[in-house]
Amino acid sequence: MNSQAATVKNSSTIYYKETGVVWRLSNYFLEQIPFDHPNLVFCCIGTDRSTGDALGPMTGSFLTQLSSFPFQIVGTLDNPLHALNIEDITNELINSPTKPYIIAIDACLGNAGNIGQIIVHPGPLYPGKAVKKELPPIGEISIKAIVNIGGFMEYNVLQSTRLNITYEMGKVISRALLLAWHRYNLKIINKSNSNRNYN
Template identity: 45%
Template sequence: MNLQPLATPVKELSCLKIPHTDPEIHSAIIHRLLFHLSKAGEKQQVIVVCVGTDRSTGDCLGPLVGTSLSRFNNPWFRLYGTLEDPVHAVNLQETLTSIYAQYENPFVIGIDACLGQSSSVGCIQVADGPLRPGAGVHKELPPVGDIHLTGIVNVGGFMEYFVLQNTRLSLVVRLSDIIAHSLHSAIKEWKARNSIFARLD
């Protein structure tokens, strides 16, 4: 079975890391995403790359997010990685090559699951810089994104592939739902703000 390795947990102090049970999680993620999106150029194409596979419970976070985002039919970003058409270890490099050939200087948002400490399971992270898929299970894959979001789905450090297969689907679905709705809301608000500023110029 071709499992897509997970990203390494984010350790930078500057990243947002928040438990999925926090009642303010949506507003916190949206606020942080707006901060990062403010650095994107008005004419930069926003690309969302959801990394993962539907063949592993712990690693289906990315495709679940992608599938949820696809239902919004949002014209303000391009989407790669769904349950139907996943982006995983086998086609990740090809997908990235296609994106950078098709779009000039895109603003890429990477999304993936990751493993972490037991106290961090169920947290969502938003951070500047690229996602490093595969690092959590000692694989070398190309970095993804100008910024990235990860959901910590289980404990890392031992028998990672077994851990992935024994991850609670309910947690993964909950994390994917929060990420998808927050990201959609943030991009929508960012575009609305840009439209207002453009009219004022």
């Protein structure tokens, strides 16, 4: 669980119920995520013990159910990536033979008017910040979903967050990631065909 960061250069924000949200969010992912990286890893942070903090593992579970999404997913409802294991798992990933490019996904708290916003920006997440935990930053790209109001009794706020918002936002993020991956592949195929026709 993250606190809402200040505006980051090149960050993109969209409301999860906006018309065409999956397509528009996939545009952001295509701009930010290097789908051609040899070790692209999606780290979905959070716990299934808190409705507000379940966004990450719920998104991870959605992604693992998508057979055409071929990337490594760390953090699901079955095996959450949370405060107790994130340092060990991050170290394992970093020490793998091919250095990973990590996309970090987490819920965060923010202003009342920003609830429902999905934020994509370059740079790491700082997990646990909203509930005053000191954990190492993670990720080259961050995807954050504002699930509730921050600034006061954060732990209780997370516990009382409606499951529906984390479910729906997780579904939007996972569908947009899948669409971005498919659009990336189509772009490669079209480019290859164009080159073949030119030659």
